[in-house]
Amino acid sequence: MRVIDRKGVDAALDFPALIAAIEDALCAEITLPVRHHHAIPRADGDATHLIMPAWHTGSGGFLGVKIVNVFPGNAARSLPSVMGTHVLMNGDTGAPLAVIDGTRITLWRTAAASALAARLLAKPDAATHLMVGAGALAPFFIRAHRAVRPITRTLLWNKTPANAEKLAAALSAEGIVVEVADDLESAVREADIISTATLSTTPLVHGVWLKPGAHLDCVGAFSASMRETDDEAVQRARLFADVRASVLKEGGDFVQPIRAGLISEARIEADLFDLARGSFAFTRQADDITFYKSTGSAIFDLAAAALVSKAAGIAA
Structure with a gap:
């Protein structure tokens, strides 16, 4: 299993290619469950915990899950308010393929x-x-x-x-x-x-x-x-x-x-x-x-993660 940090994400992506990949994903057969959305009470502002899965519906392709935490109080700690991790898996076996910087994926795909x-x-x-x-x-x-x-x-x-x-x-x-x-x-x-x-x-x-x-x-x-x-x-x-x-x-x-x-x-x-x-x-x-x-949407994350994995030589 590979670990791909923000530098790897930045090296793999550009906007023309990613915009096209997202448009293609929107037209593909991808299962997109409603994401889990949980509030976490905190004294410096309620936090949010999100779990966002998506997978290619037929055989082949990828299964991806992004875990996102939004902590408004992080600004006072000189930390990003939004942090996340994307786990990319084989769509047929469920085998983990890569852990990707989900915070960086979020910025690009949004x-x-x-x-x-x-x-x-x-x-x-x-x-x-x-x-x-x-x-x-x-x-x-x-x-x-x-x-x-x-x-x-x-x-x-x-x-x-x-x-x-x-x-x-x-x-x-x-x-x-x-x-x-x-x-x-x-x-x-x-x-x-x-x-x-x-x-x-x-x-x-x-x-x-x-x-x-x-x-x-x-x-x-x-x-x-x-x-x-x-x-x-x-x-x-x-x-x-x-x-x-x-x-x-x-x-x-x-x-x-x-x-x-x-x-x-x-x-x-x-x-x-x-x-x-x-x-x-x-x-x-x-x-x-x-x-x-x-x-x-997790479909945007899956499209971005697939491009990153391709650049890293990771096949579904």
Whole structure:
């Protein structure tokens, strides 16, 4: 059994290949049980423990399980809030093949899935991207969206401006110019694509700020008690999910307004499975506001882990 660390993951992946692999996986025969989601009470903020399995349905292929822990209090310890491990196994025998850095897999695949959604839903000429949050996901989202849309301007807002400045400086070394935004409202009003990756429990992005044609890409608020957008954002937009059943159970941005009777479940027009398989034909009108809500899926992890294993010479 191989152990593949973050350097091995980074060496194996690039966004064009990973986005394509996720799209292929969405069209394949893969069994995807509902993930286990457990709350762990902690004095510095309740933690979350997730168990996410997926496997190729027929013979051959892989069986993968990702174990994820989200501990909000880790920021004060100078540790990542999200940490995980992915165990990749032979799909026919169950034999373990590799233990892969699940934290790194999560960063890559979450950004790649959002970029796939943007490629399918956002305006083809979307040029200004706003990243809300400067955590570990932010640089991956900035790079991923540049792989699918002609982004010429990147804005970054964070509740702690110093963290945004630090990330902007790091990305400048890669040749990506990032403007740190002082005012979130002004930044949202200018953006064609707005990505949010925070642990917020109260709305950050307000619907009245969204310009016609904007695309919202929200991956924080992964539990029903969390929220990154307000009711008006949900009411103004056409709604989409990564996995419909998961978002309806755990995606606070949609769950809360549904429970309040402001929207119905039917307002979610399609998920990534529908879009990738062509079972939902999406047609964008110029002024449509689209809202993609993600809570994550083991199918994305399996696609990423398969690419990493291929690069490492590991066969199913």
